[in-house]
Amino acid sequence: MFLVLILSLVAAVSSVTISPHVRHEHRRDIPSGWRAARRAPLTTVLPLRIGLVQPNLDQIEEHLLDVSHPESPNYGHHWSPAKIAQTFRPSKDSVDTVRQWLASEGIDASRVTLSKTGGWLEAKVSVKEAESLLKTEYSVYEHESTGTEHLACRSGYHLPEHVSKHVDLVTPTLHFDVKLKRGPAEPVEKRESQVKPGTAKSIGQPGSGVVTPKTTGRVNGILQELSQCDQFITPNCIRALYDFVYYPLATDKNSFGIVEYTPQAYVPSDMDMFFTNFSKSQVGQRPGLVSIDGGVVQDVATSFGFNGESNLDLQFGMALVGPKQNVTLYQVGDLVEGASFNNLLDALDGTYCTFEDGDDPSQDGIYPDILPGGYTGPASCGTVKPAHIISTSYGYNEADLTPAYTARQCAEYAKLGIMGVTVLYSSGDNGVAGNSGVCLNPDGSQAVGASGFNPSFPGSCPFVTSVGATQVNPGAKVTDPESACEQVIFSGGGFSNYFALPSYQEAAVTNYLTKYPPPYALNIFNSTGKSRAFPDISANGANYVVAINGEFSSVFGTSASTPVTGAILTAINDARLAIGKSPIGFINPTGQILAVTQMVLPPLRVGIL
Structure with missing residues (x-):
């Protein structure tokens, strides 16, 4: 009986650890204005947030067009917030898979919390544990004009293959959509001269963002x-x-x-x-x-x-x-x-x-x-x-x-x-x-x-x-x-x-690229004809x-x-x-x-x- 129990436990653990790691997210370069200052201290504790895959996202354009296309019989029959939440709430299978993976890597259940909405799991882990979980390396990045520091990994991170399909993204990892926090000694009236266009990701700061009058x-x-x-x-x-x-x-x-x-x-x-x-x-x-x-x-x-x-x-x-x-x-x-x-x-x-x-x-x-x-x-x-x-x-x-x-x-x-x-x-x-x-x-x-x-x-x-x-x-x-x-x-x-051509644009984009092809080299813009056009x-x-x-x-x-x-x-x-x-x-x-x-x-x- 004891042997059977041991074998069962081995099987249970191995079932969540056998899949190889695959690259989950990758970026080729960090945003302008940031530089790697030093290796992140391995003992630093961070809240590792794991965004779970939302079911039915592969049908989201279909759902949207069903209520938005003027030729649809359901035009204008918009959904309630409750129906939205129910349709796209991550599955129990996704929650369980990620929890089991964390447990198999030594992250105790007491350190893992599920958000109220069911969309995110948070694990309190050290940088050393995060690097082991994600097969990556963390650095402290510094902003050149403000000195603001940000913890991130540069090129990519990895997840077990069977876990990856249940996860949208993990943070903090590659993302630099981060406000440049300023201490209380810096008055607001000084910020305009200190924030350089193109470097600040605090979108309310003067000169920040791609749209500034x-x-x-x-x-x-x-x-x-x-x-x-x-x-x-x-x-x-x-x-x-x-x-x-x-x-x-x-x-x-x-x-x-x-x-x-x-x-x-x-x-x-x-x-x-x-x-x-x-x-x-x-x-x-x-x-x-x-x-x-x-x-x-x-x-x-x-x-x-x-x-x-x-x-x-x-x-x-x-x-x-x-x-x-x-x-x-x-x-x-x-x-x-x-x-x-x-x-x-x-x-x-x-x-x-x-x-x-x-x-x-x-x-x-x-x-x-x-x-x-x-x-x-x-x-x-x-x-x-x-x-x-x-x-x-x-x-x-x-x-x-x-x-x-x-x-x-x-x-x-x-x-x-x-x-x-x-x-x-x-x-x-x-x-x-x-x-x-x-x-x-x-x-x-x-x-x-x-x-x-x-x-x-x-x-x-x-x-x-x-x-x-x-x-x-x-x-x-x-x-x-x-x-x-x-x-x-x-x-x-x-x-x-980043985004594929939506179905509602297919005719317009095909017509544009056929009749009015842009007079530019094809390697300097997304010239595939298969990507989202704007405005x-x-x-x-x-x-x-x-x-x-x-x-x-x-x-x-x-x-x-x-x-x-x-x-x-x-x-x-x-x-x-x-x-x-x-x-x-x-x-x-x-x-x-x-x-x-x-x-x-x-x-x-x-x-x-």
């Missing part, structure tokens, strides 16, 4: 004549450009959210200055503030770098939807630590939170914030009901992140679409280059002067609507056709290096007149075209909701939605899908 300076003698729309874009120019005149009927049912990342903040007096000139009935009106992870409309730092983005987004977004439609401001992250897109997604969908009420310290803002002056409340996890339209004028270079990380986040955007939320992201302001004009070397590293096109993210995710920029050509009339924006900024676009839609992004710090400035960027698109789509939702229809949700399959929709009086003449 540009200005050509002060505007004097503003006239609201439509004859000047080639020089000054005002709300009336937008209305004339897109035949957009609409009076809402269902504002109590409708919602429009604009996302800002602290320390970006609007200035109330600038709002009134803008409204006094362009929408007098809105003087004194403010967006409804939803604070996520201590998000605050700060007034410590005032400059174009800190106020230009928020002022631009809210002044035009609010003016175009008018005084009757409330606009929600999602202000994300406190002044000390800031936040990432994951912090926003955690607040919108509790099933996305990485672990209990927190996030991954290698990637996201961690709340409560232990730094002096930080937000001490609980992390925002499923605390916010998503608006029907959510506009975000921020982004990363796709190459800043690993494919596994972007895939997991992209799937969350698909879930929001299935729930009926329209997610808009700016496509970028550097043409085919990334932030600060960096492109890709053949080995995947980023550098100024490299030749490979560098797509943006999340705009390259096939489940968001990526918004590019157009312009009224110099000397042209507001009624003349626009062109792609090439004034001050260059509308971002191209083909993803999906474009709107004017040049010569915006924005009130910033007590004066009007001329502003350029897909930062402008995105909230404008959001305002127009909000009107479409209003028309649908007014007659008992659902919101539009994910719009990409509809193709030319704005081209076939007439925004004219009376309101019920708005095209309703």
Whole structure:
């Protein structure tokens, strides 16, 4: 009997250890601005977080198109959050497989915890144990401009083959979507000069990300004549450009959210200055503030770098939807630590939170914030009901992140679409280059002067609507056709290096590559014809007149075209909701939605899908 028991135990242990290790994630180069400083101390304890594979993700595009394609019988029949959670919750088999593997490697069950949502397992392990588990080596990386340190492995990590199929990604490992934390001695007003474009991954910091509005300076003698729309874009120019005149009927049912990342903040007096000139009935009106992870409309730092983005987004977004439609401001992250897109997604969908009420310290803002002056409340996890339209004028270079990380986040955007939320992201302001004009070397590293096109993210995710920029050509009339924006900024676009061509784009991409093949070498962009193309839609992004710090400035960027698109789509939702229809949700399959929709009086003449 004793022998049988021993043999049974041997068999049980061997069943979870016999499969060979396979490379699970790999990156060819670390993001610009970071360098390996030293070997990580082997005794350092880290929270190893294992993201479990979500079932049915192979069908997520099918589920999304089922409720989003205008020819589908289920168009507009969006899912509830409960159905989303049930459909994509990791299986018990995945949980058990990973637990058994950890146990076989000597990690006691008392050190392993399953998140509330069932999506992540966390194991408290030393660096030495993590290196043994993942067959990798950890180093401490240092940021060249701030001195911030980050623990990561450089080239890749491995998992047993039978475990790998149950795991999306493991952190901390390769991911550098990390805020550059600053100590309390560094005032916010000093940050603009200290954060170099292209190095900071704290997306609210001035100069960070692939989308940063540009200005050509002060505007004097503003006239609201439509004859000047080639020089000054005002709300009336937008209305004339897109035949957009609409009076809402269902504002109590409708919602429009604009996302800002602290320390970006609007200035109330600038709002009134803008409204006094362009929408007098809105003087004194403010967006409804939803604070996520201590998000605050700060007034410590005032400059174009800190106020230009928020002022631009809210002044035009609010003016175009008018005084009757409330606009929600999602202000994300406190002044000390800031936040990432994951912090926003955690607040919108509790099933996305990485672990209990927190996030991954290698990637996201961690709340409560232990730094002096930080937000001490609980992390925002499923605390916010998503608006029907959510506009975000921020982004990363796709190459800043690993494919596994972007895939997991992209799937969350698909879930929001299935729930009926329209997610808009700016496509970028550097043409085919990334932030600060960096492109890709053949080995995947980023550098100024490299030749490979560098797509943006999340705009390259096939489940968001990526918004590019157009312009009224110099000397042209507001009624003349626009062109792609090439004034001050260059509308971002191209083909993803990470995401496959979605079915709704197949005809358009095939037609484009056949009839209008890009005049560039095939080895400097993803020329396969099998990858996600972006942007999906474009709107004017040049010569915006924005009130910033007590004066009007001329502003350029897909930062402008995105909230404008959001305002127009909000009107479409209003028309649908007014007659008992659902919101539009994910719009990409509809193709030319704005081209076939007439925004004219009376309101019920708005095209309703």
